[in-house]
Amino acid sequence: MMSSDCSDTASFSALPPGGHRAVARCDALGVAPYSEEKDQLFRPYLSASYRATCDCIAGWMQSAGMKTRIDAAGNLVGRYEGLTPDAPALLIGSHIDSVRDGGRYDGMLGVLMGVELVAHYAAQGRRFPFALEVIGFGDEEGSRFPAAMLTSRAVAGLLKEAPADMQDPAGITLQDALAEDGLARERMPEASRKPEEILAYLEAHIEQGPVLEAENRAVGVVTAIAAQYRFRVRMKGVAGHAGTMPMTLRQDALAAAAEAVLAIEKIGQSGPSDLVATVGQLTVVPGVPNVVPGEVVFSIDVRAGDAAVRNAATAEIHTALEALAARRKVTLEISLQQDLPATPCDAALTDMLSEAAQSVTGTVPRRMVSGAGHDAMILAALSPVCMLFIRCEGGISHNPAEAVNPSDVEQAFQVMTRFIEDFAGRRP
Numbered sequence: 001m002m003s004s005d006c007s008d009t010a011s012f013s014a015l016p017p018g019g020h021r022a023v024a025r026c027d028a029l030g031v032a033p034y035s036e037e038k039d040q041l042f043r044p045y046l047s048a049s050y051r052a053t054c055d056c057i058a059g060w061m062q063s064a065g066m067k068t069r070i071d072a073a074g075n076l077v078g079r080y081e082g083l084t085p086d087a088p089a090l091l092i093g094s095h096i097d098s099v100r101d102g103g104r105y106d107g108m109l110g111v112l113m114g115v116e117l118v119a120h121y122a123a124q125g126r127r128f129p130f131a132l133e134v135i136g137f138g139d140e141e142g143s144r145f146p147a148a149m150l151t152s153r154a155v156a157g158l159l160k161e162a163p164a165d166m167q168d169p170a171g172i173t174l175q176d177a178l179a180e181d182g183l184a185r186e187r188m189p190e191a192s193r194k195p196e197e198i199l200a201y202l203e204a205h206i207e208q209g210p211v212l213e214a215e216n217r218a219v220g221v222v223t224a225i226a227a228q229y230r231f232r233v234r235m236k237g238v239a240g241h242a243g244t245m246p247m248t249l250r251q252d253a254l255a256a257a258a259e260a261v262l263a264i265e266k267i268g269q270s271g272p273s274d275l276v277a278t279v280g281q282l283t284v285v286p287g288v289p290n291v292v293p294g295e296v297v298f299s300i301d302v303r304a305g306d307a308a309v310r311n312a313a314t315a316e317i318h319t320a321l322e323a324l325a326a327r328r329k330v331t332l333e334i335s336l337q338q339d340l341p342a343t344p345c346d347a348a349l350t351d352m353l354s355e356a357a358q359s360v361t362g363t364v365p366r367r368m369v370s371g372a373g374h375d376a377m378i379l380a381a382l383s384p385v386c387m388l389f390i391r392c393e394g395g396i397s398h399n400p401a402e403a404v405n406p407s408d409v410e411q412a413f414q415v416m417t418r419f420i421e422d423f424a425g426r427r428p
Helices: 019-028 048-063 108-124 150-155 174-179 185-191 253-270 307-328 347-361 375-379 406-426
Strands: 067-070 076-080 089-095 131-137 198-206 219-225 227-236 276-278 282-285 295-304 331-340 366-370 385-390
Touching: 019 108, 019 406, 048 067, 048 076, 048 108, 048 131, 076 108, 089 108, 089 375, 089 406, 108 131, 108 198, 108 406, 131 150, 150 185, 150 375, 174 185, 198 347, 198 375, 198 406, 219 347, 219 375, 219 406, 227 253, 227 307, 253 276, 253 282, 253 295, 253 307, 295 307, 307 331, 347 385, 347 406, 366 385, 375 385, 385 406
Parallel strands: 089 131, 089 198, 198 385, 219 366
Antiparallel strands: 067 076, 076 131, 219 385, 227 295, 227 331, 276 295, 282 295
16 A cells, blocks of 8 residues: 655665664654755645655555554554454554654654564564554644644544544645545544554653753653643733823733733742743734734643642633733733643553663663653543653754754663563563
8 A cells, every 4th residue: 555665765774673773764754755845844744745754654664564554544553463363452653743844853753663663573573462553643743734633632532523624824624635645534533443452552752851861861751741721812902102102101012911921931930840831922913113012912831740730820820910911901811722631641551661761771760741742642541651751952842953862762762672571571
């Protein structure tokens, strides 16, 4: 169904399965035709570059001994059978898509680590009482259509009906984009897997933060994925001429929003270390030099490993914004855009992953909460999940400066092999 050809396959022939080859392959997929842009990485769901990337990875999967398919949601799936046909699977993966002008390792490294693990065991002729499946999710980022994690929701059985009116910025509908690959919007829920088919989900991912680097650790073990709120805030005052409107009579929406941003920052700083509060987007109306701003719209993103901490900080933010809006005589509208609950990783799997990390590194691993969202938080509705973080340079992600040390990735690969073998040994 897919070509096994990939332009850079020959360049990897001297590399054995492992972390170094995973990094090299991520690098190879960071340029055209695996990106929509010539000078930056942008690989949106169901684009030509997404399709080319799936074809290439499918070829590597097939070379590793897997059978490959594209499921009804457009995810790439490779399967390496266990000792008995149709055995339930240990699912390994992450996402294939990228943000615009993104990095080469976010998501992709987790997919290719799965391919390398299967290649490692296939080279030994080794199989387990369960199948190994590797999945590349299509749209974790939501960088094309306005719905992140649409395809992992389909796999987890949470997508009962795909949105009918969803369009990308170019006006192409989800239905039309799927049709280019012979897929259909109404059939996306058919990508769902049954709980008895999936024993567990393992995701390796760059940390996307600076903690591991600050502590000089190659890997860390994720205990939970943070709860997240996202809001849209509108502050409306009165626009006026910048030269004739006295300072004492102004209802300046931007000045009010500026105070709000600082209040949000202060509240985010006042809680536990995993509490974060961010204003990342701000639009000023009319947005010209000689007019007092009459309206400002901005975003608020609040996250914490514990939903109660997130909720308490959010309530404090709302109270602060209401007070300053009243004092500055501007109207305030706050609308909830996204509510993601905290997702604890499975305790037994997390312990097993920690033991594997300690065995490989010789030190007790750092346990940490992920402030970023991941497909694992969706897959938790289907099966137990666990996550391994890999150090990234400067904690930088969603940026072309994103970088990893291949030796760190090799260490992560060794941790994952130990985990798989322990997982096999501890199952009845």
